Amino acid sequence: MDDEGDIVPVVKGRRQETANALLQKGFVELECIICNLSHDTSVPTHQVIALWHKSNGRSINNVNHWNVYSSYFKANPQQELKRLGNKAPEAPGMPSARRNCYELFKKEYPDSWQTVLEYHEEATMLLGVLQTVAMWAQEFNKLGKKISAMVCQIL
Numbered sequence: 001m002d003d004e005g006d007i008v009p010v011v012k013g014r015r016q017e018t019a020n021a022l023l024q025k026g027f028v029e030l031e032c033i034i035c036n037l038s039h040d041t042s043v044p045t046h047q048v049i050a051l052w053h054k055s056n057g058r059s060i061n062n063v064n065h066w067n068v069y070s071s072y073f074k075a076n077p078q079q080e081l082k083r084l085g086n087k088a089p090e091a092p093g094m095p096s097a098r099r100n101c102y103e104l105f106k107k108e109y110p111d112s113w114q115t116v117l118e119y120h121e122e123a124t125m126l127l128g129v130l131q132t133v134a135m136w137a138q139e140f141n142k143l144g145k146k147i148s149a150m151v152c153q154i155l
Contacts, residue, residue, distance in 0.1 A: 044135065046125070068117040069102050071124060080105065119146060 015023075038045045073080050081088040081097065083104040089097045106113045126139050 042132075042135070063114070063118055063121065065114055065117050066102065068121045069105065070098065072117060072120045073098050073101060075120075075124075083108070119143065 034045050034048050037043070037048050041048070043051070080101045083101050084097065087100075109116055123143060126136075126143070
């Protein structure tokens with residue numbers, strides 16, 4: 001919707017070049033705004049975006065859990081291969097072994113497997129972000145609270 005509450009028409013098919021140019025210009029402006037907000041508030045850009053979504057009642061969950069599990073598996077191959085018992089292959093890189101481990105992982109944590117993987121992804125992402133010690137502490141405490149809440153739900 002626009003400022004006057006009118007319905008904005010939906011574009012079907014291929015976008016026109018002028019629309020693509022306007023979108024690109026807008027994306028550059030958004031990037032500048034987000035970077036400036038991040039700089040002015042000392043809040044990392046990914047948090048600024050998350051806070052904006054949250055403040056506008058938006059929920060974005062574009063997590064591909066298979067891809068996240070692949071990362072999780074790569075970080076914990078021995079732990080995950082134990083799920084297969086004596087059927088575990090010698091080489092952990094076999095796709096069928098990973099697929100079977102993924103299914104067993106989901107069965108072991110039926111109510112929280114997605115949350116576990118999302119927290120793993122978040123922790124992995126935070127390891128790659130340059131932050132001050134205070135920012136690290138804040139993120140660590142936040143992630144710790146999430147994990148504690150998840151453990152409480154499991155128990």
